[in-house]
Amino acid sequence: MDLDAKIPEGPIADKWTRHIDEIRLVGPRNRPHYRVIIVGSGLAGASAASSMAAMGYKVDCFCFQDSPRRAHSIAAQGGINAAKNYRNDGDSVHRLFYDTQKGGDYRSREANVWRLAQLSTAIIDQAAAQGVPFAREYGGMLANRSFGGVLVERTFYCRGETGQQLLLGANSALAKEIAAGHVNMHTRTELLDVVVVDGRARGIVVRDLVTGAISSHAADAVVLASGGYTNVFNLSTNARGCNVTATWRAHKRGAGFANPCYVQIHPTAIPAAGEHQSKLTLMSESLRNDGRIWVPKKANDERKPSEIPEEERYYYLEERYPRFGNLVPRDVASRNAKDVCDKGMGVGPTGQGVYLDFRDAISEKGADVIETRYGNLFDMYERIASDNPRKTPMRIYPAPHYAMGGLWVDYNLMTTMPGLFAIGEANFSDHGANRLGASSMMQCLADGYFVIPITIGDYLSRHPAGEIASDHSAFRDAEREVHEKTERLLSIPGNRPVEAFHRELGKLMIDECGISRNAEGLKDALKKIPELRERFWREVRVPGSGEQFNQSLEHAGRLADFLEFAELMCHDALDRDESCGCHFREEHETEDGETLRNDEDFAFVSVWEHQGVGQQPIRHKEPLEFEALPLAQRNYKT
Amino acid sequence: MKFTLEIWRQENGEDAGSFSSHEVDDVSPDTSFLEMLDILNEKLTESGGEPIAFDSDCREGICGMCSLVINGEAHGPKRATTTCQLYMRHFPDGASITVEPWRSGAFPVVRDLAVDRSAFDRIMRAGGYVTVHSGPKPDPNDVPVNPEISEKALDASTCIGCGACVAACPNGAAMLYTAAKVSHLSLLPQGQPERQERVQKMVAQMEEEGFGSCRNYGECEAQCPKSISIDFIGHMNRELLRATVIEPTDLRGEMKTQ
Secondary structure (H helix, E strand, O other): OOOOOOOOOOOHHHHHHHHHHHOOOOOOOOHHHOEEEEEOOOHHHHHHHHHHHHHOOEEEEEOOOOOHHHOHHHHOOOOEEOOOOOOOOOOOHHHHHHHHHHHOOOOOOHHHHHHHHHHHHHHHHHHHHHOOOOOEOOOOOEOOEOOOOOOOOOEEOOOOOHHHHHHHHHHHHHHHHHHOOOEEEEOOEEEEEEEEEOOEEEEEEEEEOOOOOEEEEEOOEEEEOOOOOHHHHOOOOOOOOOOOHHHHHHHHOOOOEEOOOOEEEEEEEOOOOOOOOOOOOEOOHHHHHOOEEEEEOOOOOOOOHHHOOHHHEEOHHHHHOOOOHHHOOHHHHHHHHHHHHHOOOOOOOOOOOEEEEOHHHHHHHOHHHHHHHHHHHHHHHHHHHOOOOOOOOEEEEEEEEEEOOEEOOOOOOEOOOOOEEEOHHHEOOOOOOOOOOOOHHHHHHHHHHHHHHHHHHHHHOOOOOOOOOOOOHHHHHHHHHHHHHHHHHHOOOOOEOHHHHHHHHHHHHHHHHOOOEOHHHHHHHHHHHHHHHHHHHHHEOOOOOOOOOOHHHHHHHHHHHHHHHHHHHHHHHHHOOOOEOOEOEOOOEOOOOOEOOOHHHHOEEEEEEOOOOOOOOEEEEEEOOOOOOOOOOOOOOO | OOEEEEEEEOOOOOOOOEEEEEEEOOOOOOOEHHHHHHHHHHHHHHOOOOOOOOOOOOOOOOOOOOOOEEOOEEOOOOOOOOHHHOEHHHOOOOOEEEEEOOOOOOOOEEEOOEEOOHHHHHHHHOOOOOOOOOOOOOOHHHOOOOHHHHHHHHHHHOOOOOOHHHHHOOOOEOHHHHHHHHHHHHHOHHHOOOHHHHHHHHHHHHHHOOOEOOOOOOHHHHHOOOOOOOHHHHHHHHHHHHHHHHOOOOHHHHHHOO
C-alpha cells in the first residue's frame, strides 16, 4: 500500500502556498471535459461541488436525503474556529495549529493541520460573503466565543445554529450551480459501490431510493464526502441515516482505512431515557463556557439539585483541572463524567448523568445575557427533558459524536486508490486522536472550498477526460453484485427487524470500544461481532421489495456494512496498545488517570488493508513527523 | 401509555391510498412520536407486515426531514416543535391519533407518509443565493452589519425547509418558506446587488410549482416549528412591489443616459 503523503518540502508555514505553485492544474477550457462525482452534500460535499462547478468542472452530486440541505452538518450547533485574532488576545495561525495538534494528542499530520489553521480565516470571509448571518457586536463587527481546550476566543457563531447557517450558505452556492446546469443533483440516491478499473476509481453504482432502480455513473474522479461512522454505536448524536457504507465499500475495493478506533465521545449530550430511544441529542459544547459541571459528593444522593448545598457539590472538572476548568477538551470531559458516574455520583434515573448548572452564570451575568447566548439550547433541552435549565441544572452525559478516523488521504486528499478522494469527516486527516470543538466545520469547509478544488487538478491533469464510460464491464459487474446483495437481504427468512440488530451492535460497541477500552474486552468483541453478523444474515426480516421506496432495505444495507466495519474498529483499538486522545486503553494511563501515549512505538497513522470479511486485515503505518511542534505530554492541569 | 393510530397508507404516487388502523401499547411518556412509530414498525415487521414509510433524519429538530400532519396539525399539537421532538407525554393516554402526510398538490406522496418536497429546492435555485465564487473575499469586518439586522436575518434564515407552512395553509401557499429566504438575503448588505431580481425569480418559481396564494390565514406561522413570523411575508410583498414598481430594474439603461 503506497502511503506517500506527498507533503511538500520547506518550512511548515510555506508548504501550502508552495504546493499550489508546484502542482499541476487543469486549465479553464479543459475543466468542462472532466466529470467529478461527489457523494454527500453536507458542508464538505456542498462546498466542494459548488466550488468545482463554478470553476467549470462537470459535477454530479449525490445525497440520500430528499434535499441536499438536510445533510447532518446542519445540526452542528456551537461554532467554527478561525485564527482571525479579532479579540486581540494572542491568537494566530500558529496557535490554532498548536491547539489542534495538542488537542489531537499528537496523532495528526502536521502539514495538514497547519494548512487547516491557515485556511480558517478565509472560510469566515467566504461564508459572510454568502450572507451567513454571523453574530455581530453593537458596532457591527463579528462576535466571538471561546470553546473547549483553548485559551483564546476564536469561535464564530450564529446563535446555536452555526452548522445550519453555514450549510445553508454552502447549499445556496450549490443551488446556484444546479440552476446553472453545472451540477447534476441526485437526491434520495445512495452509493452502493465504487467502481475500479486498473486500480483507479472510475465511478459509482447507486440505488434510487424511490424507485429502487440501480444505475451506474462514470466519472474522472470520485470524491467521498459521506461523513463519519459513529452510528456504529446505534445511539449517537448523528442523524439516523448517517452511515459507513460509502467509505466501507471504497475500503473493500482497496482504499486504506485510517485510525478507525478514533471516535469522539461528546461530553454534553442529553442522557438516554429508554430502550427505544432513537438518538442522543447533543447540547452544544459552548454551554461549558458559562455552565458549571458538578455531581453530588455523596454517592447515590437522591436529593433534588436545589436541595444540595454548595459544600456538598463536587465541581470535579474545576477541582481536577484548575486552569481549564469546565473547558477541558472533550475526551477529558467525557472520561471524567464516566469516572464520577462509575463511582456512583451520577444523577438522574439511570445514574448516567452529571449536572450542567447555569445558576451562577445567570446571577453574575444576568438572565438576559445568558438567554441571548443559549436561549434556543435551553428551549431544546426543555422540549426533550421537560425540565427548564434556567431554573434547574441540565443533566448531561457523553455520547458518541464524531469519527476522527476515516479513509486515509494524502496531502491532496486522495485516498490510496488513485482517483478516489475523501473530504470532511469521511477522511482521517486533521484531528488526530481527538477533535477540538468548533473544528469539524472548519475542516469540512477548508477541504471543500479551498483544498480539493485545487488539488484534484493534480490528478485530473495527468489523465485524459472521459476514459471510461458507464457501459464498461466493471460497472455491469458492480451492478450485479449490488443486485445480488439486495436480493439476498430481501430473501432472508427471518423475523427480527433490522433495528433490533443495530441495538445489539451498538450496545456491544459502546461497552467494549467506547469511552474506555481494554484488550480483553476488545478480544471478546472480536468474537461476538462475527456471531452477530451471522445471526443478522440468518434472522433478519427485510420486508417489501427492491423496486420500491423501502426504508427497511436501506437500513439493512447500512447495518450490514456496520457489522463488518465494527470488526475493523476493534482490530484497530486492540492493535493500538497505547492511550491517546479519545482512544483510552485502560492498560495505559498516567497516575492522574490521563491518557498515556507511547510515542516510541505508536507515533504513526494506522492504515488498514482489507483482506475479506472476517479475515484479519493488514495494518500499514504512515509514520508521523514532528518538526514544527515537538511531542509533549498533553496536560490541561497547569 | 396506549394509543390508537389512524395512519395514511399509500403504496406510491399513483396509488389511491387509505387510512389503516393500528394499536400501540406500553409506550413510555418519554418516547418521541417518531420513536413510537419506530416501535409500531418493528411490531409490523415481526408480525409479517410492512412498516410505515415516513421521513426523518436528525431527530433533533433541525434537518427539516420529518413531517406528518398529526390530528390535523402540521408537526402535531405542540407549538414551535418538529414531529421528531414531539413526545407522547403531549398526548392523553388512550388517545386516538390521526397521522397523514403533508397535503399539497406540489408535494406528491412518495410512499405512505413520505412526500416529495423538491419544489422547495427549485424555488431556492431560482434565486435563493448570493452569487459568489469560492476564493478570497473581503474581511467581514469591512462590511459592518447592525446586530439587530443580522439577528433579524437569522430569524428568517432559521427556516428548516420542512414544508409545514404549506401543509398548514388552507390554500397550500409556500409564502412563508419563500419569504424567509427573500427576507434573509434582502436584509443583509451581501444580498443587495441581486435584491430585485431575486424576489421576482423566486416568487415566479413558487407560482409555477403550483402552490396556492396567501390569504393571511396565519396558519403557517402558527404551525411553523421555528416560529418564523408572518411579518416576513409582508416584507417579501414589499420587496416584490419595490422590485416591480418602484425600482427600475434596467440599471445599465440609466447609466447610459449620463
